[in-house]
Amino acid sequence: MSVLSIQHVNQFFGSGTARVHVLHDVNFDAKPGTLSLIIGPSGSGKSTFLTIAGGLLTPTDGDVLFDGQSYKDTSKKAREQLRLDSIGFILQAYHLLPYLTVADQFKLVDKVKKLHNLTPMELNELLNQLGIQDLINKFPNELSGGQQQRVAIARALYPDPKILLADEPTAALDTARVKVVGNLFQELAHTRNKAVVIVTHDIRLKEFADQIYELRDGTLTKQSTKVFV
Amino acid sequence: MFLALKEIRKEKLRSGLIISMIVLISYLIFILTSLALGLARENTDAIDSWGIQNITLDANANVDMRQSLLTAPQVGTLTDKEAYIGQASVVAKATGHERISSVFIGLDSHQFVAKKIKLTTGHMPQTNHEVVVDTSFQESGYQLGDTFKLNADNTNYKIVGFTKNAKMNVAPVIYGQLSTWSSLKGTSSSTIASAIVSKNINYRTSSHALKTYSISKFINKMPGYQAQNLTFGLMIGFLMGISLIVIAVFLYILTMQKLPNYAVLRAQGIPSKILVGATVSQSLILVLSGLVISSILTIITAISMPSAVPMAFDIPILIVVGVGLMIMSLIGGLIPVRSVLRVDPISVIGG
Numbered sequence: 001m002s003v004l005s006i007q008h009v010n011q012f013f014g015s016g017t018a019r020v021h022v023l024h025d026v027n028f029d030a031k032p033g034t035l036s037l038i039i040g041p042s043g044s045g046k047s048t049f050l051t052i053a054g055g056l057l058t059p060t061d062g063d064v065l066f067d068g069q070s071y072k073d074t075s076k077k078a079r080e081q082l083r084l085d086s087i088g089f090i091l092q093a094y095h096l097l098p099y100l101t102v103a104d105q106f107k108l109v110d111k112v113k114k115l116h117n118l119t120p121m122e123l124n125e126l127l128n129q130l131g132i133q134d135l136i137n138k139f140p141n142e143l144s145g146g147q148q149q150r151v152a153i154a155r156a157l158y159p160d161p162k163i164l165l166a167d168e169p170t171a172a173l174d175t176a177r178v179k180v181v182g183n184l185f186q187e188l189a190h191t192r193n194k195a196v197v198i199v200t201h202d203i204r205l206k207e208f209a210d211q212i213y214e215l216r217d218g219t220l221t222k223q224s225t226k227v228f229v
Numbered sequence: 230m231f232l233a234l235k236e237i238r239k240e241k242l243r244s245g246l247i248i249s250m251i252v253l254i255s256y257l258i259f260i261l262t263s264l265a266l267g268l269a270r271e272n273t274d275a276i277d278s279w280g281i282q283n284i285t286l287d288a289n290a291n292v293d294m295r296q297s298l299l300t301a302p303q304v305g306t307l308t309d310k311e312a313y314i315g316q317a318s319v320v321a322k323a324t325g326h327e328r329i330s331s332v333f334i335g336l337d338s339h340q341f342v343a344k345k346i347k348l349t350t351g352h353m354p355q356t357n358h359e360v361v362v363d364t365s366f367q368e369s370g371y372q373l374g375d376t377f378k379l380n381a382d383n384t385n386y387k388i389v390g391f392t393k394n395a396k397m398n399v400a401p402v403i404y405g406q407l408s409t410w411s412s413l414k415g416t417s418s419s420t421i422a423s424a425i426v427s428k429n430i431n432y433r434t435s436s437h438a439l440k441t442y443s444i445s446k447f448i449n450k451m452p453g454y455q456a457q458n459l460t461f462g463l464m465i466g467f468l469m470g471i472s473l474i475v476i477a478v479f480l481y482i483l484t485m486q487k488l489p490n491y492a493v494l495r496a497q498g499i500p501s502k503i504l505v506g507a508t509v510s511q512s513l514i515l516v517l518s519g520l521v522i523s524s525i526l527t528i529i530t531a532i533s534m535p536s537a538v539p540m541a542f543d544i545p546i547l548i549v550v551g552v553g554l555m556i557m558s559l560i561g562g563l564i565p566v567r568s569v570l571r572v573d574p575i576s577v578i579g580g
Contacts, residue, residue, distance in 0.1 A: 051575045056496060084498030091577055097232070097490050099239035111231055112499055139239065156497070167578055 001068065002029040003163045003195040004053060009062035011048050011218075022048045023059070024218045030163055030195040035185055035208060038199045039223075040215035046199040047167065049215060053197065054087055054165050055079040067162075084113050088156035090166040095152035096140040103136045105155050118158050126154050129184055145172035153181065157188070163195040164188065170202045182208035232507035233514055244515060247479045251519025252526070254472045255554055258465055259527040260540070262550050265461030267539035272454050274396040275334065276444065279342045283432055284314075284447045285425040288440040292450035300419045303436040310429040312340035313422035315410030321362075321386075321403065323377035326370055331362075332397045333379065335410025335422070342426060346404060351390025357409045361390035363401035368536060379403075379413060398451065399539070465550070469557055476561035480512050484565035488572050496574035504569045512562025513555070520551050 011023040022045045030036055030053075040046050051057040052064060055071045064071045066082060074082070083089065096105055109117060118126065127133040130150040140148055149172045156164060164185070170178045186208045188194045198205060199215075206212060212223040237244045270277075290297035294316045307313075315335030322328045336343040338353060346353065346361065351373050354360055362371065366388065371377070376385040386405070395402040407422065414420075425434070433441050442450075449455050491504050524547070531542040 047578045051578050054496065054578075056574050056578070080495075080498050080500060082498070083496065084500075087498070089493075089496050091493055091496065095493055097487075097494070099236040100232075104235055108231065108499070112503055 002031050002065070003067060004028075004030040004197070005065040005068075006049075006053060007063045007065070009052060009059040009064065011045070011052065011057075012060045022218050023052070023220075026062070026218075026220045028053075028213070028220060030197050032162070032193045032195050033189055034210045035189040035196040036198070036211045036213065037205055037209035038197065038213045038215050038220070039201060039203065039206075040199075041201055044215045045218040046201075046215055049220070050165055050167055050197075050199050054083060054089060085116070085159065086162045088159065088161035088164040090153055090156045090164065090169045092168045092171055096148055096155070098140050101137050101139055102132065102143075102151050105151065106158050109155070109158050113159050116160055118160055123154070123158060126157060129180075130154055131180065146174065146177055149173060150177070150181070153184070161194070163197065166196070166198045166200075168200050168202065169198060170200065170205060175204060178202070178204045230506065230510045232503070233511035236507075236511060237514060243483070247476075247515050248519045248522070250475055250479070251472070251516055251554075251558075252522045254468060254475065255520050255523040255551070256526050258468050258472070258550055258554065259523060259547055260530065261461060261465055261468070262546060263527070263531070263540040263542050264538075265458065265465070266543055266546060267541035268399065268461075269454070269458055270394070270541050271396040271399040271539050272451055272457075273448050274394040275332075275402045276397065276448065278345065278347070278392075278394065279312075279426060280345055281342070281426040281428055281444055282430040283427050283441050283443050285427070285432075285434045285439050285441045286423070286447075288438055292442055292447060293452070294423050294447075297423045298414075298416060298420050299422050299425065299439065301421045302419075303434075303438050304421055304425060305435060307340075307425065308429070309341065311425050311427045311432060312342040313337050313407055314342065314424045314426050315407050315414065316397075316423045317410055317413045318400075319379045319403065319413060321366075321377045321379060323371075323375065326377070329366065329369060330400055331403050332400050333403045333405060333410060333413055334397070335405055335407040335413075337407050341428065343404075346392055346395075348390045348392050351388070354389055354405050354409075357406045357412070358384060358386055359389040359405070360386045360409075361392055361404040362388055363395040363403075364391050364393050365396075365401045365536075367391055382413065384412075469553060472554060473557040473561045476512060476516065476558045477564045480508065480562050481565045481568075483511075484508055484568055488568060489577055491569060491572045492574050492577040495572055496577060501570055501572075504572075505566050508566055508569055509559065509562045512558050516555055516558035520554060524551070 006026055006028040009023055009026040013020045013022055026049065038046060038049065052059050071079060100108060106123065124133065130153060132147060132150050132154065135143060135147060143151065149169065153169060170181055173181060182205050185196050189196045211225050214221050214223050286292065286294060286297040287299060295318065317333040319331050319333045320328050321331050343353060348361060349364060351361065371388055373388055376387050379386060494504065495501065534540055
């Protein structure tokens with residue numbers, strides 16, 4: 001069963017002659033244990049896709065189901081709780097609070113979500129995997145762009161979400177780090193059974209994906225599916 | 230609270246500047262309040278010490294004791310809850326001392342007002358050449374047993390006692406006998422006093438030539454009293470308003486800078502109440518810190534201020550002013566909350 005199912009979604013912005021059809025009859029399923037990569041150029045509707053997938057935007061037409069339940073039947077507050085408990089967002093910018101150390105970014109999650117976060121041992125393992133274990137007491141302004149991005153990834157994973165929605169997670173990383181992050185996402189999908197959805201134009205991530213989609217002018221097309229032997 | 234404390238700790242300079250601003254404003258408000266209170270009390274300290282409920286004056290005196298003269302037939306019989314007061318403006322002069330503009334209050338030593346006067350030293354006047362004076366005379370170098378003359382009168386008046394906080398119309402009070410007041414005022418034999426004061430709230434004069442006023446009305450009609458209090462009240466009110474604007478502007482700017490971060494947190498499902506709580510608690514922490522520092526400064530000022538400066542540091546009133554500032558800061562802190570509640574998580578997705 002899909003964690004996230006997007007069914008016949010159309011999204012329009014504006015009205016009259018300024019009306020823009022951003023997403024055209026989009027269908028998509030994110031299954032546990034699968035890393036889905038959605039590749040598209042700027043302006044193709046990637047961000048709109050992500051906001052709809054995360055329940056931040058209600059589509060003009062169509063339906064979005066999380067664990068079989070439609071967002072339409074879920075209150076705004078319940079969707080907020082869902083994002084806190086089950087959806088890990090990794091965003092391109094402004095991902096970390098500038099006045100919190102790396103450790104405090106995780107403490108903030110503990111303050112609002114008391115249960116089912118990663119254990120200290122699991123967090124330590126994750127930080128080691130991302131190569132940021134020594135940065136725990138640093139503030140974001142003391143970190144490079146790549147380090148900040150990796151902390152943001154760790155932050156998104158800390159509440160142990162069912163699905164990870166990532167917006168250009170490797171934009172600030174060099175190829176070596178892309179490999180590390182790509183492997184981490186792959187491992188999260190395959191070993192920890194997470195559904196991972198990455199929206200990007202970084203083709204370096206293709207080799208890690210189980211499903212590759214192309215989003216062009218609002219139309220989502222499946223390009224390939226990796227077959228595991 | 231967690232976010233607020235972390236931010237304040239990280240942004241020390243920014244927080245320090247806001248706290249400094251609050252310290253300056255609240256210190257100014259505390260000092261102005263103390264000055265207003267001190268001046269107000271210097272108008273009424275003596276009257277307050279008499280413990281009276283109302284005052285009866287000549288109906289044509291325009292609620293001014295200095296203009297009032299009562300005769301024996303007008304007054305009639307008094308009970309033990311009423312007392313005569315004779316008021317005269319005098320200048321005390323003695324060789325080797327500066328002249329002191331004062332208010333002479335003539336009392337009947339058998340009546341309750343004379344019995345209520347608390348002396349720091351000495352005894353109440355027993356002859357019409359003896360007086361009890363406010364302790365400010367002591368600060369001007371007078372001692373028990375010293376004498377001075379009043380106005381153009383050549384009589385020497387001997388200081389036989391000192392009393393604290395005996396001020397009226399911002400002048401020190403000289404207590405003496407009613408007969409002394411009569412001779413200073415040069416009244417006729419039928420004039421008995423300037424006023425009748427009573428501790429009985431229901432006391433009313435039976436004479437049509439006289440009128441009884443509540444003590445609050447009498448005080449409010451004292452020359453300059455209301456204008457002075459209104460002026461200070463307005464200044465304090467304006468400062469409160471300014472503090473609200475300053476706090477609101479600072480917090481608004483701080484919050485605006487954080488909105489993109491807050492948008493990310495909202496996208497991640499952090500409830501808006503956490504962010505609102507952070508904004509409000511940040512304003513409360515900053516204002517509370519500012520108030521604590523300015524309170525310490527006010528205490529230091531109170532200790533070091535010479536007694537000649539008419540300032541009264543009344544802790545309950547200053548607490549009320551402090552709470553007022555806290556409420557203002559809370560209102561100031563709530564203004565940017567609207568922006569926090571309206572932050573759109575979508576704005577940080579994509580780029």
